[in-house]
Amino acid sequence: xxxxxxxxxxxxxxxxxxxxxxxxxxxxxxxxxxxxxAEIRGLDTAPAREVVGVVDILTADDLPALxxxxxxxxxxxxxxxxxxxxxxxxxxxxxETLQAAREGAAxxxxxxxxxxxxxxxxxxxxxxxxxxxxxxxxxxxAHVHARRGDFDQVARxxxxxxxxxxxxxxxxxxxxxPHACIARVQGDDWYVLTTTQTPFGIREDLADKxxxxxxxxxxxxxxxxxxxxxxxxxxxxxxxxLLSRRTGRPVRLALxxxxxxxxxxxxxxxxxxxxxxxxxxxxxxxRTRLLLDTGASLPGRDFAxxxxxxxxxxxxxxxxxxxxxxxxxxxxPPFGPHxxxxxxxxxxxxxSHLDSLARDRGEDPVAFRLRHVWRPGDRTxxxxxxxxxxxxxxxxxAQETALAWKASAPPGHGVGVALxxxxxxxxxxxEARLTLSPQGLVLLQGEREIGNGSIWQGLPGVAATTLGxxxxxxxxxxxxxxxxxxxxxxxxxxxxxRSATPWRRPPRASGANSPDGPPGPERWxxxxxxxxxP
Amino acid sequence: xxxxxxxxxxxxxxxxxxxxxGTEGALPLAxxxxxxxxxxxxxxxxxxxxxxxxxxLGTFERxxxxxxxxGTLPLRRLEREPDIVRLLPGLVEAIRExxxxxxxxxxTLGGNVVRASPASDLLPxxxxxxxxxxxxxxxxxxxxxxxDFLRGSWxxxxxxxxxVERIRIPVPRPSSYRWQRVRxxxxxxxxxxxxALASSDGRSPWRIAAGGVEPHPQRxxxxxxxxxxxxxxxxxxEEAVHRAVxxxxxxxxxxxxxxxxxxxxxxxxRRSITxxxxxxxxxxxxxx
Amino acid sequence: MRGDLPLTLRxxxxxxxxxxxxxxxxxxxLLRWRLGLxxxxxxxxxxxxxxxxxxxxGESVLSCLTLAREMEGQEVTTVEGLSGTAEAEAxxxxxxxxxxxxxxxxxxxxxxxxxxxxxxxxxxxxxxPTLASELGGNLCRCTxxxxxxxxxxxxxAAPIPPELPKSTFSVDPGRSP
Numbered sequence: 001x002x003x004x005x006x007x008x009x010x011x012x013x014x015x016x017x018x019x020x021x022x023x024x025x026x027x028x029x030x031x032x033x034x035x036x037x038a039e040i041r042g043l044d045t046a047p048a049r050e051v052v053g054v055v056d057i058l059t060a061d062d063l064p065a066l067x068x069x070x071x072x073x074x075x076x077x078x079x080x081x082x083x084x085x086x087x088x089x090x091x092x093x094x095x096e097t098l099q100a101a102r103e104g105a106a107x108x109x110x111x112x113x114x115x116x117x118x119x120x121x122x123x124x125x126x127x128x129x130x131x132x133x134x135x136x137x138x139x140x141x142a143h144v145h146a147r148r149g150d151f152d153q154v155a156r157x158x159x160x161x162x163x164x165x166x167x168x169x170x171x172x173x174x175x176x177x178p179h180a181c182i183a184r185v186q187g188d189d190w191y192v193l194t195t196t197q198t199p200f201g202i203r204e205d206l207a208d209k210x211x212x213x214x215x216x217x218x219x220x221x222x223x224x225x226x227x228x229x230x231x232x233x234x235x236x237x238x239x240x241x242l243l244s245r246r247t248g249r250p251v252r253l254a255l256x257x258x259x260x261x262x263x264x265x266x267x268x269x270x271x272x273x274x275x276x277x278x279x280x281x282x283x284x285x286x287r288t289r290l291l292l293d294t295g296a297s298l299p300g301r302d303f304a305x306x307x308x309x310x311x312x313x314x315x316x317x318x319x320x321x322x323x324x325x326x327x328x329x330x331x332x333p334p335f336g337p338h339x340x341x342x343x344x345x346x347x348x349x350x351x352s353h354l355d356s357l358a359r360d361r362g363e364d365p366v367a368f369r370l371r372h373v374w375r376p377g378d379r380t381x382x383x384x385x386x387x388x389x390x391x392x393x394x395x396x397x398a399q400e401t402a403l404a405w406k407a408s409a410p411p412g413h414g415v416g417v418a419l420x421x422x423x424x425x426x427x428x429x430x431e432a433r434l435t436l437s438p439q440g441l442v443l444l445q446g447e448r449e450i451g452n453g454s455i456w457q458g459l460p461g462v463a464a465t466t467l468g469x470x471x472x473x474x475x476x477x478x479x480x481x482x483x484x485x486x487x488x489x490x491x492x493x494x495x496x497x498r499s500a501t502p503w504r505r506p507p508r509a510s511g512a513n514s515p516d517g518p519p520g521p522e523r524w525x526x527x528x529x530x531x532x533x534p
Numbered sequence: 535x536x537x538x539x540x541x542x543x544x545x546x547x548x549x550x551x552x553x554x555x556g557t558e559g560a561l562p563l564a565x566x567x568x569x570x571x572x573x574x575x576x577x578x579x580x581x582x583x584x585x586x587x588x589x590x591l592g593t594f595e596r597x598x599x600x601x602x603x604x605g606t607l608p609l610r611r612l613e614r615e616p617d618i619v620r621l622l623p624g625l626v627e628a629i630r631e632x633x634x635x636x637x638x639x640x641x642t643l644g645g646n647v648v649r650a651s652p653a654s655d656l657l658p659x660x661x662x663x664x665x666x667x668x669x670x671x672x673x674x675x676x677x678x679x680x681x682d683f684l685r686g687s688w689x690x691x692x693x694x695x696x697x698v699e700r701i702r703i704p705v706p707r708p709s710s711y712r713w714q715r716v717r718x719x720x721x722x723x724x725x726x727x728x729x730a731l732a733s734s735d736g737r738s739p740w741r742i743a744a745g746g747v748e749p750h751p752q753r754x755x756x757x758x759x760x761x762x763x764x765x766x767x768x769x770x771x772e773e774a775v776h777r778a779v780x781x782x783x784x785x786x787x788x789x790x791x792x793x794x795x796x797x798x799x800x801x802x803x804r805r806s807i808t809x810x811x812x813x814x815x816x817x818x819x820x821x822x
Numbered sequence: 823m824r825g826d827l828p829l830t831l832r833x834x835x836x837x838x839x840x841x842x843x844x845x846x847x848x849x850x851x852l853l854r855w856r857l858g859l860x861x862x863x864x865x866x867x868x869x870x871x872x873x874x875x876x877x878x879x880g881e882s883v884l885s886c887l888t889l890a891r892e893m894e895g896q897e898v899t900t901v902e903g904l905s906g907t908a909e910a911e912a913x914x915x916x917x918x919x920x921x922x923x924x925x926x927x928x929x930x931x932x933x934x935x936x937x938x939x940x941x942x943x944x945x946x947x948x949x950x951p952t953l954a955s956e957l958g959g960n961l962c963r964c965t966x967x968x969x970x971x972x973x974x975x976x977x978x979a980a981p982i983p984p985e986l987p988k989s990t991f992s993v994d995p996g997r998s999p
Contacts, residue, residue: 002918009926010914010933012861012901019860098851099844103536106576176865176873176963177927225863225927226963257866451925451964539845539891567887570848571868583845587892610881614942634959636875636882636935719958720870 005449005456009223017195017222018180022250025182026055028243029101030259031091031108033083036331037117040081040090040110047107048093053100056247057108058092058239066242068211075298077209077238082115084296085333087262094243094251117331121269121293122167128273128289134326141299141327144306148381149320151275154285158277162357166272166349172261173338177225179264180254183240190217190245192237197227200446203481205234210241219481221448228339230264231450265336267304268293272312272349276357277320283357283372288312288349290325292342294335299327304341311346313381314354315391315421316372321381340422351418366399366417373419391419433479434463440473448478537573538582539563542589545697549672551584552695560584562697564606564645567637591644591699601705602668605644605698610635612643617705623813624709624728628659631713634720644698647680650750652687653789657751659711659728661743663703670699677702687749707731708814712802716789724790725798726751729810731764738762742774742803746795748783756781757803764814771807775800831893833857834903843890850874850885852893853900861901861930865961872960875931875938876900882938884959901930909937912977920973924964932960932970936977950980 008014045057060080064070067077079090091108095101118124118139134140155161181194190212196202199219207214224231240253255263273289290312292305305327313321327335358368373395378386395417402415409415432445443463449456460474540560542548552560559581563569572578586606593604596617603612612618613629632638632646632655646656647667657680665680672695683690692698709730713723725746731739740761745751756777761770779800786792826842833853840856850867853859853876865873867886874885877899904910913936916922923929939956940947948956953974954967962970975981 003921003923005926006918006921006923007914009923010917010929011905012859012863012930013905014926015860016863016927018864019854021855099846174963175925175927176871176961177863177925178865224925226925228963257868257870453924537845539889541891541894563889565887566889566892567869567884570887570889574846574867583889585889585892633869634872634884634935635939635956636872636884636959637869637887639878639881639883639938640888719955720961 001453001457003453003457005223014223016177016180016225017182017193018177018225018254020182020193020222021252022182022184025250025252026094026096026243026247027098027101028092028094028240028251028253029098029105030089030239030253030255030263031093031105031110032259032263033079033086033088033090033110033112035083035112035114035117036086036119037115038083038112039115040079040083041113042111043091044109044111045091047109048104051095051100051104051107053096054093054104055096055249056094056243057104058094058243058246059090062246063242066245077242083112085262085331087259087333088296089239089263092239092243092253094247119331121271121291121328121330125271125291129291129326137328139328139330141294141297141329142305143324143326144309145322145324146309147320147322148383149285151277151285151287151320151322154277154279154320155275155287158279158284159281160278160360162274162276162278162353162360164274164353164356166274166352168267168270168272168345168348170269170332171267171338171344172264173226173228173230173266174257174260174264175224175226175228175230178255178257178260179231179236180252181237181240182250182252183237183244184250185241185245185248188216190241191220192218192241193220193222194237195224195227195231196221197224197229197231197448197450198446199448199478200481201232202234202237206237206241209234209238214481217481221478224448224450227448227450229337229341230339232337233265235264262333265338266295266333267338267342267345268295268330268332268335270342270345272346274312274349274353276353278357278361281361283316284318285320286313286318287322288324288346290323290346292325292327292335293330293332294327295330295332297327297329297334297336304335308342308346310381311343311421312350314347314350315374315380315389315419316354316369317374317378318381343422344420347418347420351420355416355418366395366402369395369417369419391421395419432459432463434467436467436469440475441469443474443476444479445476446479446481449476537580540582540584541587542584545589545670546672548584548586548589548697549695551582552697553672562586562648564642564648565608565640566645567633567641568645568649568651586697589697591697593700595700596705599704601703603643603701603703605700606642607644609638609641609643609646613638621705621817622663622703622707622709623817624659624707624711624730624810625656625663625703627711628655628713628726628728631655631711631723637720643701647683647701648690648692648698650684650686650688650690652750652785653722653745654751655711655713655723655726655745657684658726658743658745659709659730660701660703661751661753662728662730662741663707663709664730664732664741665701665703667698668700668702669693669696671696675699681753684750704732706817708810708817710806710809710813712806712809714798714802722789725784725795725802727799727802727806729803729806731810731814734763739764740774740807742778742806744778744782744799744803746785746790746799748785752782754778754781754803761807765811766807771804774807775803778803827891829891829894831895832897833859834899845889845891847890848886849876849878849883849888849890849893849898852890853885853898859900859902861905863927863930865927865931869959870961871928871931872935873928873931875934875960877904877934877938880938880941882935899934901933904934904937909940913937913940916973916976917970920969920976922965922969922973924962928960928962928964932957932962935960936974940977947978950975950978953978 060078093101093104183192199221203217203219236253240251244251271291275287277285309323355365358365373391374386398417406415435442443460561580563583563585591604591606595602707730711728713726715721727744730741740758742754742757757774760774784792784795826844829843830839863873865871869887876885
């Protein structure tokens with residue numbers, strides 16, 4: 001299928017958020033913290049105000065007068081008494097030119113007193129902590145514990161228990177298009193044009209962060225230069241809007257690549273204690289204990305903990321399992337939405353562990369997986385019945401390919417096989433409006449095309465096919481929040497499935513999680529400030 | 535952040551602009567691919583940049599025993615220059631790994647040498663190839679061996695008001711450059727090893743240099759001395775690896791740890807020696 | 823010479839004189855904000871991503887690493903100036919047909935870099951691994967590069983590699999030529 005947006009993109013003819021310029025626009029730049037944890041003893045903006053072209057400077061001191069209510073404690077729009085991570089915004093400078101804004105930002109002097117910082121999970125936790133240690137640990141954001149059967153019991157009677165520690169590093173999604181937005185506040189009209197996967201989500205977030213009713217906020221999306229889950233949260237928009245409100249002029253704010261790494265939302269390091277029990281040559285039980293660094297995030301931003309921990313069990317048959325994890329607040333950049341939150345890390349730990357287990361037994365790692373992988377009719381750890389499942393066929397195909405590569409690989413090259421899986425279609429419902437006229441089909445919905453084609457071409461295609469009308473001509477448009485009810489954002493292939501649901505026949509009932517289906521985990525506990533919110 | 539920008543059209547004008555008594559903190563600007571982002575990031579604060587783009591420094595000459603590369607000749611020109619490809623294969627291998635093609639359309643060999651980045655991929659082969667520099671100033675031209683020019687990380691013995699007029703490299707030199715990186719393209723090597731074969735004069739014909747060592751790319755005299763002739767035995771190669779690893783202080787930074795670099799140094803040295811030996815055969819023996 | 827001087831250059835075939843161009847203005851910013859040519863994208867601004875690639879006198883250059891005033895009297899070509907020409911269309915069509923355009927932010931940079939490489943090789947096309955390796959300075963975060971390799975194969979009329987062993991992309995330092 002030829003994408004209709006592809007040629008104009010290749011010609012450089014489509015505008016992305018960083019390309020937009022409004023008449024009378026001011027340019028803004030951040031002052032960010034160079035320290036992971038420091039007390040702000042003073043902040044002198046006077047030298048910045050002397051820079052020719054500097055129009056306005058926003059600091060934490062200005063916020064109370066601008067915000068109708070206190071923002072959520074511990075999540076300041078700008079660092080107040082202390083900074084919580086390297087890259088945290090401390091001030092924003094608006095100027096007639098970007099150079100003046102950057103020059104102004106460089107001249108703001110902040111008097112920091114460096115405080116001890118918690119930035120190294122491994123050093124802080126050389127061993128899996130005891131429940132007593134964690135009960136009183138000030139950095140714990142959330143705790144999740146789930147099990148089926150008794151892992152310790154199985155381990156006592158197992159032939160072999162394989163124990164390993166895996167660690168993963170920070171990962172930033174860094175789309176090639178940095179975050180950028182232009183805000184224009186006129187009276188009660190809070191308008192922002194931004195690069196986002198989810199204009200409706202940004203509006204909700206802005207209403208929450210600024211204390212402005214949603215109906216006064218208009219969020220318009222542009223073409224998105226890569227999102228990967230990282231353009232779901234209002235990061236720069238609040239600052240640009242507040243500066244626009246104060247100056248009465250449109251304000252453009254964009255992240256530098258350095259800021260993109262630090263200030264946009266990322267995956268932070270994690271430690272995985274993996275344990276697997278073997279009995280008569282079969283994998284029968286697994287326990288994963290996870291410490292997840294959620295950076296300078298508060299409870300509620302740790303959704304990935306419960307969401308992804310199950311991936312460490314892999315798509316493999318198990319008689320018993322235990323999953324336990326803690327999300328910890330540290331002085332690293334905030335954890336937040338990103339591509340398949342934590343699933344690659346969990347898969348890395350699980351699959352590497354499986355490889356090493358197979359190697360220990362002297363068994364081919366693919367053969368070992370084939371002996372254990374789910375087949376249709378098996379039960380997942382959470383008790384769902386496995387429907388049609390391509391993992392076995394996929395593994396066999398991967399094995400063939402890997403062997404072919406191995407045969408032609410130059411010296412020093414190796415091959416490996418890993419099996420990952422991911423759940424989709426788990427988001428909230430969506431809504432779209434279809435208009436059919438002699439000119440064609442117009443589909444109005446609430447999400448932005450992020451590059452995979454699912455919005456721009458996929459949705460109208462689903463609509464046309466479902467309605468049995470010719471596929472073309474058709475057009476897909478994104479609603480400006482306020483014109484349609486709330487619609488979830490675009491992540492991967494999810495939106496097509498989600499937004500398409502209302503006009504599709506209801507799916508045939510499956511055994512999955514039905515009341516009389518197999519039981520889920522015997523114990524499922526969640527303790528968090530905000531609870532799980534996948 | 536603001537700086538003045540000059541475009542001198544003669545060397546005399548350039549020397550005047552670079553003169554420490556004239557403009558304080560004036561820096562010569564060649565391709566700018568390393569200097570400009572460093573200035574934009576606030577790591578350097580020149581009061582003026584003196585562009586070399588209008589000066590007659592983009593020359594290329596080949597004599598019987600030398601290749602003379604003008605200070606501002608872009609790297610992409612060099613890697614496509616038949617004489618360099620034929621006579622200095624190890625240098626070409628390194629140049630092709632610097633940044634990307636669009637970057638190499640502007641980046642220069644002179645600029646790379648003067649910036650003296652401790653992570654430079656060009657310094658190891660230039661050291662192994664026994665490159666020397668013609669440094670031009672108002673007072674004339676002085677010639678300095680590259681090994682004497684490098685003084686430390688980002689530090690050279692370049693005097694204010696001096697420019698790299700030419701880089702001189704003896705030819706032909708069977709040579710090779712072997713490297714390891716996180717990402718093959720558009721990255722900087724964790725370790726790079728260059729070997730070249732020169733005339734022996736009774737001592738070892740091998741010239742070996744490595745990057746990824748402290749404090750900046752260095753010759754490895756111990757390894758050189760372990761190889762007494764052009765076609766070393768496996769035992770001699772292992773001795774060279776042993777001496778290289780023992781005699782070097784490996785870097786330990788965000789690109790790679792010390793232990794991994796030590797491993798790489800040995801692996802890459804073996805590969806570079808082997809490759810140089812096979813090149814010496816196809817190029818018809820050692821260089822001058 | 824401190825201060826903002828006028829600059830005369832040719833952009834996409836026509837001569838432009840811009841009053842008051844500051845010394846530290848990058849070519850990228852001049853094109854985007856003074857001339858409104860937004861097809862040249864701003865990515866990393868440090869020479870690491872290739873999104874800002876333009877042609878200077880016909881050769882690919884990173885506009886984020888180039889001072890605007892260095893362009894005095896030079897010929898600059900952006901994706902806007904190239905689009906519509908046969909050589910650009912060949913590259914753009916190959917990308918579109920191979921599904922190599924997703925979010926599209928990197929694509930103009932790829933087009934410019936590739937056009938430059940094809941001009942350099944008038945003596946004959948390089949092989950696929952060489953071409954892929956010489957495009958290594960252009961990052962794409964969406965495709966995983968396979969569709970881009972398909973586009974290159976299409977341009978070279980080369981067989982599309984059915985799978986992607988690592989050696990397709992990297993020049994293996996272990997192999998002696």
